[in-house]
Amino acid sequence: MPLEYNKRTHDCGALRGSDVGKTVLLSGWVDNFRDHGGMVFIDLRDRGGITQLRFNPDTDPAAHGVARTLRSEYVICIRGEVVSRGTNVNPKMPTGEVEVAVHEIDLLSKSKTPPFQITDDVETNEDLRLEYRVLDLRRPRMRNAMMLRHKITKTIRDYFDRNGFLDIETPILCKSTPEGARDFLVPSRVHNGSFYALPQSPQIFKQLLMMAGLDRYMQVARCFRDEDQRADRQLEFTQIDLEMAFVQPEDVMRHVEACLAEVAQVALGLKVPLPMPRISYAEAMAKYGKDAPDIRYEMTIKDLSVFAAKTDFKVFREPLDAGGVVRCIVVPGGAAMTRKETDGLTEEIKGIGAGGLPLVKVAEEGGKVVLQTGIAKFLDAEPIKSELLSTSGAKPGDLIFFAAGSEANVCKWLAWLRGTVAERRGMIPKDTWAFCWVVDFPLFGWDDDSKNIFSMHHPFTSPKDEDLHLMHLDSPNPAPASDLLKVRAKAYDVVLNGVELGGGSIRIHRSDVQAKIFQLLGISPEEAKLKFEYLIEALQYGAPPHGGLALGLDRIVMLFGGFSSIREVIAFPKNAKAIDPLTKAPSEVSAEQLKELGIRLAP
RNA sequence: GGGGCUGUAGCUCAAUUGGUUAGAGCGCCGGCCUGUCACGCCGGAGGUUGCGGGUUCGAGCCCCGUCAGCCUCGCCA
Secondary structure, eight states: OOGGGGGOOOOTTTOOGTTTTTTEEEEEEEEEEESSSSSSSEEETTTTTTEEEEEOTTOHHHHHHEEEETTTTTTEEEEEEEEEEEEGGTSSSSTTTTEEEEEEEEEEEEOOSSSSSEEEEEEEHHHHHHTTTTHTTTHHHHHHHHHHHHHHHHHHHHHHHTOEEEEOOSSSSSSOSSSSSSSOOOOOOTTOOEEEEEOSHHHHHHHHHHTOOEEEEEEEEEEEEEEEOTTTOOOOEEEEEEEESSSHHHHHHHHHHHHHHHHHHHHOOOOOOOOEEEEEEHHHHHHSSSSSSTTTOOOOOOOHHHTTSSSEEEEEEEHHHTEEEEEEEEEGGGGOOOOHHHHHHHHHHTTTOSOOOEEEEEEETEEEEEEETTTHHHHHHTHHHHHHHHHHOOOOOOOEEEEEEOOHHHHHHHHHHHHHHHHHTOOOOOOOOOEEEOOOOSSSSEOOOOOOOOEEOOOBBOOGGGGGGGGGGTTSSSHHHHHTOOBBBBBEEETTTTTTEEOOOOOOOOOHHHHHHHTTTTTTHHHHHHHHHHHHHHHHOOOOOOOEEEEEHHHHHHHHOOOSSGGSSSOOOOOTTOOOOOOOOOOOOOOHHHHHHTTTOOO
16 A cells, blocks of 8 residues: 555654654655665655665565665655664764664655756756756755745744734736836737836835825835846845835834844844944945945045145046046055955956056065055155055055046945955955945936936935925926035935845925926926826825835845855746746747737847 | 856866876766665766867867856946
């Protein structure tokens, strides 16, 4: 009579010494087998873990005969007795105190030899892993990633449920808007020539929910952006999306950081001190060169523009005269860096647009501090040298990297350099989890191409109350750009170890302010009505002050799980070229399908 | 679209300045083995060096092109 595989008594990670003597029914995959000619040992694996099975030819010849034919990844069901391993305990296995003496076995399913071994030990190339994702997901590391993701998601859902947030689903088939990233379009069969767009985020819907009076909303929301991929970006990704009515930034931030602290507790057993530090956007850019600062280590950026203006060094003077800046980072002990290392960095930084990588080493000779190598000869004279040392804070044994150019470029280059050098020189403390909030983002940025301002966040972001006057609300004319660029937004990003976990803002609830913003952004009332009619309309029927935030769930799981790519925490991800190696999506479709949709492909 | 790295057995990798028949570990197949747990021992199969072209007496290695993967800038919050 076949074994009742639907009546498993335990999973393969459950049995302990206290279970000795029990008769158990287990099912799973053959992880490994060791055939001694007589005794056969099988490691049986399922989601719970691994249990060793023992097949004794003397007591159970039939089961033993089957066991000898088993191979990797065969699926079996067994019944047997839990026995102590006596002196042969395996301390490396949670179930290592016991084994199961198998009396009956059913072979449920055979397996071809897998294209790679199902183990964490061997790092297989990712393309193959994605093509055989079913096998890849059997590896403990990947199984743990899926389980961690579940645990984190559940923790977040529970937190918001406990705090009065309603989980509400929003549409997947939406209206296309030109803002932000490229939309994925879905052609309409019923309305040939018209298209739905997949949501880049539920942004507008969650605002509408607040206007609808639902007060607190959250959703584990799938979002879609048709942009190029990165290690931490996928075409489709998951946001923890939330929105609250009658709030200021601090209210949203307090909930989010409390929630993240709970996640850190559950995922890592970590106690995160609250509140998390707040850093202004201006400070983040000045000290770290990016709006997602990694505050686990120092080596912050120092401004040398005033100093550099006093030199005759062309590499500094020319960018300064063009309105740029000169800044540096000081690598502690960096004078020990080899020519090979610094040359390598120079080549790499050229790859992101820098002209080169000026540097000096600081040394001590006969009790005197001297500059060496690189551009030392341009800076070694007094009082230039002393001013460089005092402004940068460099000491003998250090190395100074310089960057000169537009502020945006200098920030980009030094942020890259800071991160790269810190990583390569082992300056990043292990097992450190540095959260922070970045606040006071500018409301507008300047687009040099169109010579116009644009929304840093999105056009519904509320300005800070104290900066409202810079927008000249009472005047029918647009405020000057110089004023507008000073306006700070009620926007905030939460950052962990230099990675943006999420961001949000308080939204505009006044229709006059919203109208002004559209005017400033060059969006005509007609255009605004066309694109956002439902939102503008709703604003006129009593909109509560409201705001929210969205967290990147994939990134959170990636960081807490110690992975270097979000593909590791997504069950079926796409590769860097936006292809799913498993299903081979995207694919061509039939002529009939296209015809029905009224679509003809360009030749 | 730009830059970088990679591509050799099923998997992970090696192969001196260009030099004989391209190797190793794991896996796989066969045999032996009654306490292994990365079992062990013996034997075996397995290769269009991503693909195409060029240089050369001779190319895994050099050159050109192309394809694929990853990282990155642009792009994207």
